[in-house]
Amino acid sequence: MDILQRIKQHQFLFEELVKRDFTKKYKRTILGVFWSILSPLLMLLVQALVFTQFFGRTTPHYIIYLFCGNLIYSYFKESTGAGMGALMENASIFSKINVPKYLFLLSKNVASFINFVIILGIFFIFVLFDRLPIGFHLLMLIYPIGCLVIFNLGMGLILSAWFMMFKDIKYLYDIFTMALMYFSAIFYTLDVYPPAVQQLFYLNPMYVYIYYFRSIVIYGKIPGLAIHFIAILYAVLAVLLGALIYKKKNYTFLYYI
Amino acid sequence: MAVPVIEAKDVTVRYKVGDFKEIGIKEYFIRSVQKNFETKDFFAVQDVSFTINEGDMLGIIGNNGAGKSTLLKVVTQIMVPSKGYVKVNGKIAALLELGSGFDGDLTVKENAYLRGALLGYTREFMNKQYADILEFSELQEFEHRPFKQLSSGMKSRLAFAIACMVKPEILILDEVLSVGDGEFKAKSEAKMFEIIENGKATILVSHSLGQIRRMCNKVLWLDKGRQLAFGDSEPICDDYEAFMKRIK
Numbered sequence: 001m002d003i004l005q006r007i008k009q010h011q012f013l014f015e016e017l018v019k020r021d022f023t024k025k026y027k028r029t030i031l032g033v034f035w036s037i038l039s040p041l042l043m044l045l046v047q048a049l050v051f052t053q054f055f056g057r058t059t060p061h062y063i064i065y066l067f068c069g070n071l072i073y074s075y076f077k078e079s080t081g082a083g084m085g086a087l088m089e090n091a092s093i094f095s096k097i098n099v100p101k102y103l104f105l106l107s108k109n110v111a112s113f114i115n116f117v118i119i120l121g122i123f124f125i126f127v128l129f130d131r132l133p134i135g136f137h138l139l140m141l142i143y144p145i146g147c148l149v150i151f152n153l154g155m156g157l158i159l160s161a162w163f164m165m166f167k168d169i170k171y172l173y174d175i176f177t178m179a180l181m182y183f184s185a186i187f188y189t190l191d192v193y194p195p196a197v198q199q200l201f202y203l204n205p206m207y208v209y210i211y212y213f214r215s216i217v218i219y220g221k222i223p224g225l226a227i228h229f230i231a232i233l234y235a236v237l238a239v240l241l242g243a244l245i246y247k248k249k250n251y252t253f254l255y256y257i
Numbered sequence: 258m259a260v261p262v263i264e265a266k267d268v269t270v271r272y273k274v275g276d277f278k279e280i281g282i283k284e285y286f287i288r289s290v291q292k293n294f295e296t297k298d299f300f301a302v303q304d305v306s307f308t309i310n311e312g313d314m315l316g317i318i319g320n321n322g323a324g325k326s327t328l329l330k331v332v333t334q335i336m337v338p339s340k341g342y343v344k345v346n347g348k349i350a351a352l353l354e355l356g357s358g359f360d361g362d363l364t365v366k367e368n369a370y371l372r373g374a375l376l377g378y379t380r381e382f383m384n385k386q387y388a389d390i391l392e393f394s395e396l397q398e399f400e401h402r403p404f405k406q407l408s409s410g411m412k413s414r415l416a417f418a419i420a421c422m423v424k425p426e427i428l429i430l431d432e433v434l435s436v437g438d439g440e441f442k443a444k445s446e447a448k449m450f451e452i453i454e455n456g457k458a459t460i461l462v463s464h465s466l467g468q469i470r471r472m473c474n475k476v477l478w479l480d481k482g483r484q485l486a487f488g489d490s491e492p493i494c495d496d497y498e499a500f501m502k503r504i505k
Contacts, residue, residue, distance in 0.1 A: 005379075012383075013374035020371055024362050093358045096351075097375050098334045168281035251337045254330075255272050 010100060017107035025111055036115050037122065040074050051187045059189055061218050064130050068213040069186030071116075071123055072144075073206055076152055077177050079112035083156025084163045084170065091164075091257045101253065102246055105156050113149060127217060137220055143228065144212040150235035151205055157242025161249055164256045180206060202227075205234040260346055261308040262427060262458040263332065267341035270302040270327050270482075301327040304341070305484045307477050314459045316473035316490065318466065318497055323479040325462045329353065329429055332460065347457050350376075350425030356412040361405030365396055365415065368404050372419050386422045393448075394418040395441065410438060417445055426457045432464070470494050 026032030047066050048056075056062035086105040087094075094101055128134060162169050184206040190198045201207045208231050215223045273296045280288070288294040302324040309315050317325050330336040332343055333351045358375075359368050369390055373383040391397050394414040399407060407415075428449070453459050463469055469476060469490065476493040478486040486493045 008379050009374075009377045012378070012380045015380075016367075016371045016374040020360060020363060020367065023367070024360070027362070093375060095330075095335065096353050096358055099375055162282075166282035166285065168283060172282065254336060 010103065013099065014103050014107060017103060018110050021107050021111045022114075037118055040070060040119055041122070043074070044070055047187050055188055061130055061132060064127060064132065064218055065189075065214060066187055067123055067126055068217060069184060069210050071119060072148065072210045072213060073181055073184055073186055074119075075112065075116040075148065076155075076206060077181075078115065079109055079152040080155045080159055081173075081177075082108050082112055083152070084159040084173065086156065087160040087164050087253060091253075095254055095257055101250065102157065105153070105160055109149075109153055109156060112152070132217060133220055137216060137222070140216050140222055141213065144209045144231055147231045147235040148209050151209075151238050154235065154238025154240070154242040157246055158238065161242070161245045161253070164249075164253050180204065183207070184210060186210070202230060205231075205238075208234065261310050261344075262313070262346050263307075263309040263460075264344045265308070265332070265341070266306050266343075268302055268305045268328065268331055268338045268343060269300065269340035270324070270331060270336060271339040272299045272301055273297070274299045300482045302331070302338070302479075303482045303484075305477070305479070306341075307475075307484075307487045309458045309460070309475065311457045313475055314453065314461065314473045316469035316476045317460065317462045317479065318464075318469060318476060318494075319479035319485075322481070324482040325479055326353070326431060327482075328479070329431060329460070329462065333429060345427065347426035348423060349427045349429060350420050350423060350452075351429040351431075352417065352420055353429070353431045356409050356416060359404050359412060359416070361403065363404055364401050365391075365399050365404060365407070366401065369415060369419060372416065376420065376423070378423070390415070390418045390422055393421075393444075410441075414441060414445075417448075421448055421452060424455070425452060428452050428456055428459045430459065431462045466494055466498060 026036075044063075044067055047070070048063055051066070052062060059065050083105050086108045087101060090101075090104045093099065094104075124134070124138075159169065159173065183201070183204050185201060190201060201211075208227065212223055212227060212231060215221050215227075285294065305324075305328060307315070317328065319325055327336070329351065331338050332345065333349055333353075334343075334345075358372075360371070363371065366387075369387060370380075370383055373386075374380075378386075391400060394411070394417070396407075396411060396415060399411070404412070430449075461469070461473060473490050475488065476486070476490045476497075477484065478493055478497055486496065
């Protein structure tokens with residue numbers, strides 16, 4: 001009974017937080033939602049214009065190849081970037097009221113996820129126009145998406161906690177994500193590298209998720225078991241580490257305000 | 258013997274102060290390598306013990322920085338003590354810095370629901386109480402206005418109305434006994450006394466010794482985080498008065 005009551009309270013709080021984050025994000029403007037769709041598409045256009053000359057000649061369905069990379073990477077960047085501020089922005093609340101702090105991050109992640117789903121819809125329209133097969137094999141995408149959601153959640157937990165302690169994390173993280181983008185093979189292909197070097201790319205979680213996507217959408221092939229394993233490993237590791245930091249620091253966040 | 262409403266034993270809150278807060282991670286690494294990264298322990302509250310029984314009203318006195326607000330945060334479970342414990346029997350409502358924590362971009366209604374959710378109410382409860390909250394805070398005309406357009410008096414009126422809707426058993430007041438101005442001041446004061454009457458216990462932090470003498474039957478005197486006295490109100494208030502005179 002007591003637990004049921006608590007879940008009900010937390011559910012109410014969670015819904016209200018999601019509502020708030022959404023309203024704030026789009027500021028009740030039409031362009032707000034529109035812009036969040038338009039900006040990744042513009043990015044895609046620019047990359048397509050520039051790189052088709054280099055990689056597009058040899059890579060089949062190059063636009064979709066690019067789109068896969070951008071889709072995954074920009075969701076990751078958006079979700080973790082917004083998640084980083086989740087604690088800091090709500091400091092005035094949790095320094096006065098005792099609330100479960102991870103809900104602040106969860107609600108931010110919901111907003112980014114909905115954004116991702118909208119762009120995913122556009123992605124499928126592109127897939128259709130590129131005459132790639134649409135079928136039940138696309139359901140397999142649920143696996144990497146699930147892993148990515150968990151991974152982003154974990155990274156958000158870690159980053160929001162760090163950000164409370166070190167304010168300059170933000171700038172370092174910008175540099176880090178930039179570097180990560182270049183290591184994610186978003187616009188280039190790996191075949192110029194020797195096989196040993198190609199293996200190193202699996203150390204990058206972004207690449208693993210992008211690889212899975214491309215494999216299903218473009219080649220209609222389910223990746224091997226090993227890929228499944230590392231995809232979920234990264235997700236679980238990130239979320240475990242994040243949860244651990246929150247558990248340990250839960251009450252000391254207050255001291256850093 | 259009856260179970261005490263609030264029991265605090267050896268409550269200690271230790272902060273770390275020093276280099277770590279402002280320097281950022283780059284500097285942190287460099288200083289860690291050079292081994293000149295320094296932190297000091299700071300005791301905001303040290304070994305404080307008290308019990309409040311049903312019907313008590315506790316006044317907390319002490320100078321600025323005595324640890325009063327920190328102690329309240331421990332009682333409301335926003336902080337956990339580094340040592341000791343606080344046991345609370347009953348529903349707490351804390352009126353700490355009323356106007357803050359709202360979101361300027363949201364409307365009055367959205368803010369009211371968000372605050373209700375933060376305080377641990379359920380949606381059904383809010384749906385039922387919302388009209389009353391609005392009426393009590395006299396903000397009916399402002400229901401759909403963005404919060405940043407409200408005056409600070411209006412903000413604390415809303416905060417007060419929401420916090421008082423639960424019929425709390427334990428009321429915690431940090432320097433606030435009434436909210437707003439004129440008519441509302443009288444109304445909020447009446448409401449506050451109604452809660453105090455019907456509730457189990459109240460904690461009041463105040464710099465006004467007259468107020469404490471008038472209202473509280475027990476007093477806790479803190480100085481630089483340490484407990485100088487706890488007990489019946491009159492003798493401690495006399496001591497405190499004498500102490501303050503000596504300092505001057």
